Amino acid sequence: MWPLVVLLLASASCGSAQLILNKTKPVEYTICNKTVVIPCFVSNVEATVLDDFYLKWKFGNENVFTFDGEQRSSTPGKNFSSATIVPEALLNGTASLKMDRSDAVPGNYSCEVTELSREGEIIVELKHRVVLWFSPNENILIIIFPMLAILLFWGQFGVVTLKYSTVTKEKTILLFVAGLVLTIVMIVGAILFIPGEYSTKKASGLGLIVVPTVILILLQYSVFMIAPAIGMSSFSIAILILQVLGFVLSVVGLRLCISECIALHSPLLISGLGIIALAELLGLVYMKFIASNQRTIQPPRKAVEEPLNE
Numbered sequence: 001m002w003p004l005v006v007l008l009l010a011s012a013s014c015g016s017a018q019l020i021l022n023k024t025k026p027v028e029y030t031i032c033n034k035t036v037v038i039p040c041f042v043s044n045v046e047a048t049v050l051d052d053f054y055l056k057w058k059f060g061n062e063n064v065f066t067f068d069g070e071q072r073s074s075t076p077g078k079n080f081s082s083a084t085i086v087p088e089a090l091l092n093g094t095a096s097l098k099m100d101r102s103d104a105v106p107g108n109y110s111c112e113v114t115e116l117s118r119e120g121e122i123i124v125e126l127k128h129r130v131v132l133w134f135s136p137n138e139n140i141l142i143i144i145f146p147m148l149a150i151l152l153f154w155g156q157f158g159v160v161t162l163k164y165s166t167v168t169k170e171k172t173i174l175l176f177v178a179g180l181v182l183t184i185v186m187i188v189g190a191i192l193f194i195p196g197e198y199s200t201k202k203a204s205g206l207g208l209i210v211v212p213t214v215i216l217i218l219l220q221y222s223v224f225m226i227a228p229a230i231g232m233s234s235f236s237i238a239i240l241i242l243q244v245l246g247f248v249l250s251v252v253g254l255r256l257c258i259s260e261c262i263a264l265h266s267p268l269l270i271s272g273l274g275i276i277a278l279a280e281l282l283g284l285v286y287m288k289f290i291a292s293n294q295r296t297i298q299p300p301r302k303a304v305e306e307p308l309n310e
Contacts, residue, residue, distance in 0.1 A: 019113055019120030020044045026125040029104060031197045032261040036104040038124050040111035042093040047115050053090045054114040057083065057097050059107060065097055079103070104128075131262060133198040138266045143190050145273035146209050149216055150183050152280035156223045159287045163227075171226055175219065182215050198261045210254045210269070213276050217243050220283055227287060239283050246275030 022041040029036045038057075047053060053069035065083040066075045069090070076083040082100035089095070095113050106128045112121045134142065157179060161172055185208055192205025220243060224236045253269025263269070 019115055019118050021111065021113065021120045021122035023122065024124055026127050028127045028129045029101060030129050030131040030261070031101070032131060033101050036099055036101055036126070038097045038109050038111075038126060040095040040097065040113070040122060040124065042095060042113055042115075042120065045091065045093040045115065048091065050087055050090060052116050055085065055090065055095050056112040058110045058112070059105060064099075064109065079105075130197055132195065133202060133257075133261070134195070134263050134266055136195060138263070138270060139193070139195045141270050142206070142209065142266075142273060143193065145270070145277045146186055146213060147190070149213065149273075149277040149280040150179070150186060152277065152284050153179055153182075153216060153219055153223075155284045156220075156280075156287055159284070160223055160227055171222075175222060175226075178215065178219060182212055182219075185212050203258050206254060206258070210250050210273070213250065213273070214247055216276060216280065217247060220280070223283070223287070227290070235286055236283075239279050239286065242282070243276055243279035246272045246279060248272070249275065 020043045022043055024039050024041075027036075027038055040057075050069040050072070053067070055065075055067040055069075057064040057066075059077075059080075062079070063075075063077040064080045065077060065085065067073070067085060067087060067090075068075075069087070072087075074084065074087070080099055080103045082103045084098050085095060090113075095111055097109070097111070104126060106126055108123050108125050110121060110123050113119065157175055160175075189205045189208025189212075193202055193209060194205070196202065217240065221240060224232065224240075250269055250272025253265055253267075253272055256265035257263040257269055
């Protein structure tokens with residue numbers, strides 16, 4: 001009788017002992033993640049060799065990854081080529097799945113673990129969380145400062161063309177064309193630089209906003225040199241130096257921001273753009289001040305020779 005009781009107890013314990021998989025909260029990943037890990041943990045593993053394990057990860061009805069311990073074979077799914085696990089970790093109850101972010105698809109993933117005659121399954125939800133590259137206020141400032149700088153340049157252009165009639169038509173056309181091209185490039189950059197996650201498109205738009213500001217330095221210099229009453233005075237040189245400083249800061253900030261999924265160095269970029277706009281404002285105020293103290297300069301007239309009295 002005792003052998004029968006022992007046999008019944010052993011069979012009962014063996015039949016009721018299923019694998020217990022720990023429940024986990026939904027897993028989130030962002031654009032900042034290079035890889036995504038979906039956890040799966042078994043709390044009552046007893047096997048001591050990998051031959052006793054069989055693991056299958058599924059996304060809906062689609063196979064994501066399969067591991068056959070007896071064959072020592074790992075097979076990623078068709079659309080999840082980067083999916084992998086650490087086989088040896090199964091002995092410690094870890095069946096977590098790892099894959100590249102590019103293969104990760106939000107949704108429910110099922111982890112099915114088999115250990116000899118015991119098995120268990122758990123469903124883990126994978127979510128994608130949006131992380132903004134720049135905050136809304138930073139997006140506004142990045143667009144406003146360069147646009148303000150361009151508007152201030154057009155103000156300087158108006159002062160030069162209206163106050164100093166000695167400026168040749170060719171120089172006026174050259175300034176107008178350069179300013180127009182810069183304006184168009186800035187508008188295109190602002191359109192591409194829409195709020196949201198980091199992307200190559202947004203990075204290109206930011207580049208079109210920041211890099212062309214070097215043209216504003218050249219235009220500022222040209223305006224100072226064209227205006228007869230200004231030239232390269234100490235104040236105009238200081239304005240140009242300030243503008244160059246702003247450009248350097250903005251380019252360095254651009255380089256640092258593009259290398260990260262979250263723009264941690266945005267204050268440096270925004271400060272540079274703000275300094276460029278400030279330099280344009282000082283240039284306009286300086287030109288208006290000088291122009292207000294000057295009478296409109298007319299082209300020189302030929303002297304009329306008076307007839308000699310005989």
